[in-house]
Amino acid sequence: MGVSVMETATKIDVLRQLVAINSVNGNELAVANYLKKLFDAAEIQCDVFPAGIDRANLVAEIGSGSPVLAVSGHMDVVAAERRDWHSAPFTLTIEGDRLIGRGACDMKSGLAALVIAMIELKEAGTPLHGTVRLLATFGEEFAEKGAAALTAAGYMRDVTALMIAEPSGYRICYGQAGSIDITLTAKGRAAHSSMPNLGSNAVDQLLSVLYQIKQRVQVVAAGAYNQTLNTDTLFNIDVFHGGEQVNTIPDLAQAQVNMRTIPEVSNDALIQVFTDTIDEFNRQHQSHIKFKIEMSLEPIVGDPHSKMIQLIQKIALPYYQRAQFSPKEAQQNDQIAQALGLPANRQAIPTMGAAGGTDARRFLVDHPIGADYSVFGPGNLTAHQGDEYVSQAMYLDFINIYEALFPAYLAAK
Structure with missing residues (x-):
């Protein structure tokens, strides 16, 4: 499934390289420059916008014309105290299915999945009836300044849908406090x-x-x-x-x-x-x-019946149904399903809001209610913790999901 061009080892290495860049509340320019090298090699239009010392946003596009699907991820991470980790936090460590490192969950795996999906779609020659625009931001963990700068520069003006690859796991979020x-x-x-x-x-x-x-x-x-x-x-x-x-x-x-x-x-x-x-x-x-x-x-509450959310439900559901979860993760999934009034049988991906925040509060400043907006990315509840990790299987599955989702959204009427 998917349009895989990269080997699995290469996809893991992209995440390894991102985790190795210490971008704790800064140094996003190094992340942006690494991503630009990947895009340049695939001949994908990409621009890096420096913003002060060692900080930057990045914008990359595949396809052309309307509609415009904006996908986004932030390049900064929170601090990591070595005493809270069993391994070096800025070295990607593999233990079974777990890819461990600062940002592996929040949210360099989501960012990597977006980038790889765009590269593979381009290199496979997949027809796109519109534009996929990546907005990679600095400073999300503190005041979302990168997203504010991209919005002020006009990169959201022609966008018809926004998807942020924050670590929702197999849950779709469409609102933030x-x-x-x-x-x-x-x-x-x-x-x-x-x-x-x-x-x-x-x-x-x-x-x-x-x-x-x-x-x-x-x-x-x-x-x-x-x-x-x-x-x-x-x-x-x-x-x-x-x-x-x-x-x-x-x-x-x-x-x-x-x-x-x-x-x-x-x-x-x-x-x-x-x-x-x-x-x-x-x-x-x-x-x-x-x-x-x-x-x-301001709070953001999107449309729970939007075109993107409906497509995520359709395309990602088979991956969700066959995903393997730890007992703790399975318990959390059941609790969320119960809170939403859903049966715990994986017949639908839970769709919900959250008290936390994302860059959407800057991107959707002119459209806070009712936008085609979703948060859907690989991860779990270990964000900001020691031994933060992402499931390798989930990371790779989300790349495949994005590769099916992006063309489907642009083709849907």
Whole structure:
């Protein structure tokens, strides 16, 4: 099945080369340059767009004209602490069916599968009634800046469908929660802790205002729940710094808050809670608290009945039905099927939303609801963990799936 041109060993080596490039929150230019060599060898149109020191996006295309199917993967990975790994994280290690390494799951296997599928389709001379456009991004793990740059440059304007090869495994995701990152800073006045009245406690003030903000966010979001994303509005205080020593009233404190958002409660409404609460608190307590919006991305909910999702169900279902899963993976699959009201007999690939995020929140900024959008890529739930891995069989199967899926989407009426 598929239009295989590369040997299996070569496909594994592509992933090995990608994992070997340490692209922890940077160095994506090296990844892009490696991918460009592969595309150049196959005579596929490809451009690398540097973006600061050692960072870059990449765009490659096969076919021509409309419709345009955009497929995407990010080139950065998260940090890897050696003590959390049984093997070197930036060396692809093979243990049975497992390909182990940082990014093997999230998401260099998905990126490699997209690239190999495009190369094999080109070299096999497969007719394409439209364009397949790869958008390989930098900085997805932190603020999705690469996707924002490609969107601003116009690479989404003529796109009719977007598929991101994040590690969904045999699940189709068509929605992600939004996200807001906010930094709050309180400035007070230092004093000896035996004479607190001579100072102004920045930690105390920041804790108080954070408590008020959290309470008011809960009121604004009360009763709102999104079934597709399977979540309500989430409010988390993830970082807090304040004080220098135990016998001194702190004159500075800082906190960072992350919220996961849903269409029912807008980002603007939540940000307004911060504005109103902090303004009121400053007036009442003569405090000096400010906040800065580091990132605000709206939630994305695509069309669960889109052409792409229907084709994924048709083309990928036989692979799903014969896939071999570990007992833990099988249990997770059954739990997800049960939560979605599906029988645990693999008669359909689960289709769902998720609270996590992807580059789609930047790519679909002008079309957040109802787009032909899907997340479908090789992987599992080991992303961001030590001993992260992807199934070799799944990795190779997804290459075959993409090689059938891309022409089918462009040919479908």
